[in-house]
Amino acid sequence: MAATDAVFSRVRRRTEAVQFERLDGRLCLAAEPGLPAYDVGTPLLNEIWVDPAAGDDSAGGATRSAAVRTVAEAWRRVPVGVPLATGVRINLVAGTYPESGVPHYWERRLGSASAPVIIRAADGAATARLPALNIFGCTHLVLDGLDVSARGGDVLHFEACTHVLVRNTTVRGLGTIADYAVPQEALKANQCRHIYIENCDISGAWDNAVDFVAVQDGHVVGSRIHRAGDWAMYVKGGSAGILVAGNEFFDAGTGGFTAGQGTGLEWMTAPWLTYEAENIVFTRNVIHDTEGAGVGVNGGRNITITSNVMYKVGARSHVIEVGFGSRSCDGDRARCAALLAQGAWGTDVVGVDVPIPNDGVTIASNVVFNPDGYVSRWQHFALAAPRIPPAGSNVPVPARADLNLSIVDNIVWNGPADHSLGIESPDLAATVLARNTINAARPVLVDPAGADYRLAANSPVPPGWLGTPVAPPVVVPPPAPLPRLTAAFATIAAAPTRAVTTFTVTFSRAVRGVTLDDFTLRRGRVVLSLRGARVQTTDNRTFTITGVRGTNLAGSYTLTLRAARTGIVDAAGLPFASPVQAAWRMARWAPLRA
Numbered sequence: 001m002a003a004t005d006a007v008f009s010r011v012r013r014r015t016e017a018v019q020f021e022r023l024d025g026r027l028c029l030a031a032e033p034g035l036p037a038y039d040v041g042t043p044l045l046n047e048i049w050v051d052p053a054a055g056d057d058s059a060g061g062a063t064r065s066a067a068v069r070t071v072a073e074a075w076r077r078v079p080v081g082v083p084l085a086t087g088v089r090i091n092l093v094a095g096t097y098p099e100s101g102v103p104h105y106w107e108r109r110l111g112s113a114s115a116p117v118i119i120r121a122a123d124g125a126a127t128a129r130l131p132a133l134n135i136f137g138c139t140h141l142v143l144d145g146l147d148v149s150a151r152g153g154d155v156l157h158f159e160a161c162t163h164v165l166v167r168n169t170t171v172r173g174l175g176t177i178a179d180y181a182v183p184q185e186a187l188k189a190n191q192c193r194h195i196y197i198e199n200c201d202i203s204g205a206w207d208n209a210v211d212f213v214a215v216q217d218g219h220v221v222g223s224r225i226h227r228a229g230d231w232a233m234y235v236k237g238g239s240a241g242i243l244v245a246g247n248e249f250f251d252a253g254t255g256g257f258t259a260g261q262g263t264g265l266e267w268m269t270a271p272w273l274t275y276e277a278e279n280i281v282f283t284r285n286v287i288h289d290t291e292g293a294g295v296g297v298n299g300g301r302n303i304t305i306t307s308n309v310m311y312k313v314g315a316r317s318h319v320i321e322v323g324f325g326s327r328s329c330d331g332d333r334a335r336c337a338a339l340l341a342q343g344a345w346g347t348d349v350v351g352v353d354v355p356i357p358n359d360g361v362t363i364a365s366n367v368v369f370n371p372d373g374y375v376s377r378w379q380h381f382a383l384a385a386p387r388i389p390p391a392g393s394n395v396p397v398p399a400r401a402d403l404n405l406s407i408v409d410n411i412v413w414n415g416p417a418d419h420s421l422g423i424e425s426p427d428l429a430a431t432v433l434a435r436n437t438i439n440a441a442r443p444v445l446v447d448p449a450g451a452d453y454r455l456a457a458n459s460p461v462p463p464g465w466l467g468t469p470v471a472p473p474v475v476v477p478p479p480a481p482l483p484r485l486t487a488a489f490a491t492i493a494a495a496p497t498r499a500v501t502t503f504t505v506t507f508s509r510a511v512r513g514v515t516l517d518d519f520t521l522r523r524g525r526v527v528l529s530l531r532g533a534r535v536q537t538t539d540n541r542t543f544t545i546t547g548v549r550g551t552n553l554a555g556s557y558t559l560t561l562r563a564a565r566t567g568i569v570d571a572a573g574l575p576f577a578s579p580v581q582a583a584w585r586m587a588r589w590a591p592l593r594a
């Protein structure tokens, strides 16, 4: 573990350098794949609890039993627009948080490393279900264990935020991609610094599952990123300094991951005003079942793509692409012109498309394995030929996609022996053929049908291989729908001869919130006091009510367990909804103690 962590810290430190430092492949194969983790530290925190079923927005909020009811109220209690003196942790009790109780915009909570704002699912990952979240201008924010779903817009959106950690969180766009009835992006971050995504499951978008625009510094690790109509993920618009490692990308249209793509100039932030993406390390990921390329670079400088496994990629055309990014002006012509005057690459004319070149792309030691019968349609690679950018765009002439391009030590198994290489330059084609193993050695994966894409022990291994790609990360599955929560009283003799003073009620699964005041005892229509009675349980399923008095007179009795406003919920926060009743008749007076 430590050895690989060292590799990663070295990788991260060296992202400024042109070349990626390699390690002995066998050393790494023996090491446990370690991924970096953002360190939240142990800050002092004020606690706010939220319980969507039993909470009350006028409550103190400091404990589970004094929870507020809505996230909006909890968020309102975090000071706005001023640096926090003490951190805040908002604890979300298991349950579904309706849109009506969630802030429309989460704005300007200014945490720091020693005083962050943490929003966590208190009862475990995926137990707190939230609608779409739009977060603007926040600093040092942590989302931990949430389950965020939405049908439109972006599911989880960060704008102008710095130091955001999203961990153990499910972000799910609902709906069908084929007819665009699904969010545009599942997770989008724009104009942000220091964004960290760890061990998340992010899916469901007609464009991208993850879209970073003008995001500098951060990592995306150990996550499942899938179900997208376009690239499953890209980082673009002057994004820089990002490690993407140990993820699984799958079920995407245009492709798996690309560094750079196309951006309106006005969305970019100084000084990252030229390339689409800079200093990106993409390593030890698995990319499978993408119609288009497994990976790409489109307008990147110093991009390292190494030690990834691609499986069943590129049926549409090719498996790896190195092309141009594109730069437009989306309408804010004044800002585009001002940035051009600073030396930005692009245009201030709407409708003009400026090609963004590459410089220093390294694609090394990857494995591409398309099993028999699966082949990229046209060629292995797609490599763009030089282009002449429009005058005044500030882009070097000619714009080249292959400046300082290195494609080495990859093992590609894809279609027939004479499948087109897809590289027009004869010199580069000769180099790529000489320095890579293309349709000459067949990779062996452990069990791709069973979702284990690691290289098997008997597989050829690329030189410089940085350890087996991580197996698909363990992700908390979405909560399964549960059957209705019910309860029943233990049978009481219809006509007992002794006063009934003890009752037993059993729920269909464990619950909390069962209190004496949830029960109503009646003789005829008269409500009797339950004072002195006690409710006890050892397993939170079966509850015994003892010490009930006043049941020794002749008459018809009922003991009712109400449902509404009892605060009785199961572990997932589902409320108890159907009242139950025990009924009996005392034919004559009986002594209380027989």
Ligand SMILES: [Ca+2]
Pocket (backbone or CB within 6 Å): 185, 207, 208, 211
């Ligand atoms: Ca997008």
Ligand SMILES: [Ca+2]
Pocket (backbone or CB within 6 Å): 513, 514, 515, 517, 518, 565, 566, 567, 568
């Ligand atoms: Ca109760």
